Amino acid sequence: xSDFMEQFAVLREQKRFQDVVNAIPYARLMGVELGExxxxxxxxxxxxxxxxxxxxxxxxLHGGLIGGFLENAAMIHLIWNRESLEAPKIVDFSLDxxxxxxxKTLYARCEITKQGKRVAHVLIEAWQExxxxxxxxxxxxxxxxxxx
Amino acid sequence: xxATPVNPEVFEPMGQLFVSLPHCATLGFQYxxxxxxKPVLKVDWRDDLVGNPATGVLHGGVITSLVDTxxxxxxxxxLERFETxxxxxxxIDYLKSATPGKAIYCRxxxxxxxxxxxxxxxxxxxxxxDEPIAHxxxxxMRGSSPLPMLPEEGA
Numbered sequence: 001x002s003d004f005m006e007q008f009a010v011l012r013e014q015k016r017f018q019d020v021v022n023a024i025p026y027a028r029l030m031g032v033e034l035g036e037x038x039x040x041x042x043x044x045x046x047x048x049x050x051x052x053x054x055x056x057x058x059x060x061l062h063g064g065l066i067g068g069f070l071e072n073a074a075m076i077h078l079i080w081n082r083e084s085l086e087a088p089k090i091v092d093f094s095l096d097x098x099x100x101x102x103x104k105t106l107y108a109r110c111e112i113t114k115q116g117k118r119v120a121h122v123l124i125e126a127w128q129e130x131x132x133x134x135x136x137x138x139x140x141x142x143x144x145x146x147x148x
Numbered sequence: 149x150x151a152t153p154v155n156p157e158v159f160e161p162m163g164q165l166f167v168s169l170p171h172c173a174t175l176g177f178q179y180x181x182x183x184x185x186k187p188v189l190k191v192d193w194r195d196d197l198v199g200n201p202a203t204g205v206l207h208g209g210v211i212t213s214l215v216d217t218x219x220x221x222x223x224x225x226x227l228e229r230f231e232t233x234x235x236x237x238x239x240i241d242y243l244k245s246a247t248p249g250k251a252i253y254c255r256x257x258x259x260x261x262x263x264x265x266x267x268x269x270x271x272x273x274x275x276x277x278d279e280p281i282a283h284x285x286x287x288x289m290r291g292s293s294p295l296p297m298l299p300e301e302g303a
Contacts, residue, residue: 026207029174055171057295062215065234067211072199086198086295090208090231119290145221147297 003083012080017032017042020076027072030065034076037109042080044108045071051104061101066126069096070108070138074122077110078142088120088142095138104128118145151184155223163187163226165298166217175213184223186257189218193249203249211272212240214254215284219268223288224258226266233266235293241283250274252281264290 003025011019016033021027032054037043046052046069054062071093079090107127114121124138150215153159159182161183167189171294175197179189191197191214193205216235223233245285246252255277266288271280 004200004202009254024203024207025196027199029196030209051170051174055234055297057232057297062213062216063238064168064209064213065171067212067216067238067240068207071208071212075199087202089245090242092238092239092241093212094209095212096237097235100234103271107152115175129232 002087005079008079009085020080024072024076026068030069030071030072032072034067039078041071041109042070042077044076046106046108048103051052055100058100059103059108061103061106062134063097066097066101066106067093067095067138068138069106070124070126070136071140073108074110074124074140075142078112078122081112082115082144084144086145088144091119091141091143091145093138093140094133095136099133099135102128102134117146118143120144151186153182155228158227158230159225160299162227163221164232166224170238171213172217175210177214177217179221180253182225183255185222186255187218187221187225187263188253188255189214189221189251191252192251192286198248199219205247206246206248206252208240208242209224211246211252211282212243214252214272215240215270215282218254218256218260219286220269220288222258222270223261225235226258226261231291232293232295232297233288233290236265236289237261237287238284242281243283244281246281247296248272253277256284257265266290272275
C-alpha cells in the first residue's frame with residue numbers, strides 16, 4: 001500500500017471529496033469536482049473551462065478530455081467503494097460518444113458492475129443538463145491485484 | 149513505395165489545427181510529422197499530467213487524448229477535401245505501465261475510410277513502436293458538422 005492510498009483512506013473517512021481529486025495532478029488540471037448526489041453515490045462534475053475545448057468552432061469539449069474525465073471517475077469510484085487499499089490498475093477502457101460536449105458542466109456517475117477477485121468492471125455515464133441525454137457512456141476493466 | 153497523404157493541403161493544416169486545439173495545447177502535444185500516412189505525435193512527461201502520485205505515471209486520460217488526437221490526424225491523411233470529423237467510439241488497451249519522466253509518442257493510421265465512417269488504430273510507445281505501452285482503436289463520423297473546423301476552409 002502506497003502513501004497515496006493511505007492518504008486516500010484518510011480523505012475518504014473524512015469525506016474530503018475535493019482533496020481526493022486534488023491529490024491526482026491531471027484530475028486537478030482538468031478541473032474535476034467531486035461530491036455526493038442525493039442517494040449518497042459519488043457525483044463527478046467538470047465545470048466548463050476553455051482549456052478543455054477540442055473544437056473551437058462548435059465549440060465542444062475535447063473527446064479525449066471526456067475520456068480522461070470518465071476514466072478518472074471510474075478509478076476514484078472504484079477505490080472509494082473498495083475496502084482494499086491496493087491501487088487498481090486499468091486494463092482497458094472503451095468509450096462511446098453519443099453527443100458533443102457543450103460548453104457547460106459535464107457530470108459523471110459510475111457503477112461497479114462486477115467486482116471479482118482479480119478484475120473489476122465499471123460502467124460510467126456522462127451527461128450535461130439532462131441525465132436522459134448522455135454525452136458519453138464508457139466501461140473500464142481494472143486489475144485489482146498484482147499477484148496471480 | 150510509402151504512401152503519402154492523399155491531399156497534403158488538407159493533411160498539413162488539419163494536423164496543425166488538431167495539436168493546437170485548446171486541450172491539446174494544454175497537454176503540450178507536438179506534431180512530429182508523418183511516416184507515410186501515419187502521423188506521429190509526442191507528449192512530454194509533466195508533473196501536472198500525472199495520474200498516480202505514488203508512481204509518477206502519466207494519467208490514462210492523457211493517453212486517451214493523445215490516441216484520439218493522433219487518430220483524428222490520421223483520418224485527415226486519407227481525405228481529399230476538408231471536412232469536420234467527430235470521434236464515435238474509442239477503446240484503449242493499456243499494455244504496460246508508462247515510465248515516469250519519459251515522453252510518450254503515438255503513431256496512428258486510418259486503415260479504412262468508408263463513406264460515412266473512418267476506422268483507425270494507434271500505438272503509444274516510449275522508444276520503439278514495436279514495444280507499445282498502449283493500443284487504441286477508434287471510429288470517426290465523417291462530415292459530422294456543416295461548420296468548417298478551419299476558418300479558411302472552402303475559401
